[in-house]
Amino acid sequence: MNPPAWSWRDNDLILNIRLQPRASRDEIVAIQADGRLKIRITAPPVDGKANDYLLRFLATQCNVPRAAVTLLSGHTGRNKRVSISHPRRLPPPITNE
Secondary structure (H helix, E strand, C coil): CCCCCEEEECCEEEEEEEEECCCCCCEEEEECCCCCEEEECCCCCCCCHHHHHHHHHHHHHHCCCHHHEEEEECCCCCEEEEEEECCCCCCCCHHHC
């Protein structure tokens, strides 16, 4: 069984993400068939730049400070788990469910 795109652990939102770096624009695309949230970002996957950019992008999307967003796993791969502490806003498509 595939992991859900997101879950809650107390007040932390946990996202299971499939990241596409070097995209033409930053966007949260959709929930994929494998249950992951597909996110495209413009940053290249070099020297951790894509990870840093992803965390800043999610902080903006959820209206939290960058320090509230933590990369839990997937530091070198495209599949990632991210924790967002006390999100003030839920990004689409999470808000549609």
